[in-house]
Amino acid sequence: MTLLPTGADQPASILVVDDDRDIRTLLTQSLGARGYRVQAAANTREMDAVLERERIDAILLDVMMPGEDGIAACRRIARDDGPAVIFLSALGEERDRIVGLEMGATHYLPKPCSAREVLATVRAALRMRRQVTAGDRLCLGFDGWVMDLVAHELFDPQNVLVGLTDGEFALLRAFVERPRRVLSRETLLEAARGPNSDAFDRAIDVQISRLRRKLRCGGDEMIRTIRNEGYLFVPAVARV
The missing domain is CATH 3.40.50.2300 (Response regulator)
Structure with a gap:
């Protein structure tokens, strides 16, 4: 083809x-x-x-x-x-x-x-x-990372493309569009898998763990666990 x-x-x-x-x-x-x-x-x-x-x-x-x-x-x-x-x-x-x-x-x-x-x-x-x-790029930046919402791509601070699954991209997008706010597992599950998902909320914990690994150094600090409430995306986010 x-x-x-x-x-x-x-x-x-x-x-x-x-x-x-x-x-x-x-x-x-x-x-x-x-x-x-x-x-x-x-x-x-x-x-x-x-x-x-x-x-x-x-x-x-x-x-x-x-x-x-x-x-x-x-x-x-x-x-x-x-x-x-x-x-x-x-x-x-x-x-x-x-x-x-x-x-x-x-x-x-x-x-x-x-x-x-x-x-x-x-x-x-x-x-x-x-x-x-x-002229149709829509990019959000945080801590040197750039997330292109149009192309569905994530670039690390060295401008290296980081491979994300569709679910991981949707999950990260939920975070960067709501930075410094505590998001419940239910909110994140809906963002990552859609409103009709019947997956257990613990699946979000697994997906966040994978996303943290892909964010490599700083991943745990970027996505903070808030006990009994959910998760919070720590970095400031700006359009770039």
Whole structure:
């Protein structure tokens, strides 16, 4: 089935920039099999040539390459109306990811990563780009996290996409839309599973435990248990 992430007229166009031929081939074939139009470049000179002649929606960009590196290239090309930039790099330390994101990349994937992870990240980056271009994003932020209510996505403080089930997303949305208020298990159960759910309220305890783990460090402090009453979402929430 052909994917049409940027509109019904044509599939999104992806540019893979990496000096490793095997990686270029793997990503080109993997993304092409999902219906994307994919081109490849071995360095930033070839990347510039492609950008001059064609519209590109997202770039998978290696950091360490002969000549101009990916960080310098991203600094040149990153802009709100330009292609989404996704770094793929063997440099996976926190400081490396932070530098990449500060240069304007939307995501940073340390190598090695699976083709499935790359595909999921490309989809997320294209959704973000489409929403920014269309001006239809509705995002709420808390403690450096960003929750996109339109795309149903959650990004951690390093701008890494966090996978949530539909129930977990609905549960977190109930919290961020009612911050610093004690919410009963019944209220949360209805938010997560609908008004006609016959699940036991203890199921909410399990789901909140899973959500706390996905919020990783700070999860227990973000969602506080209020004895005999329910749960309270502690961080301040603002539209971003």
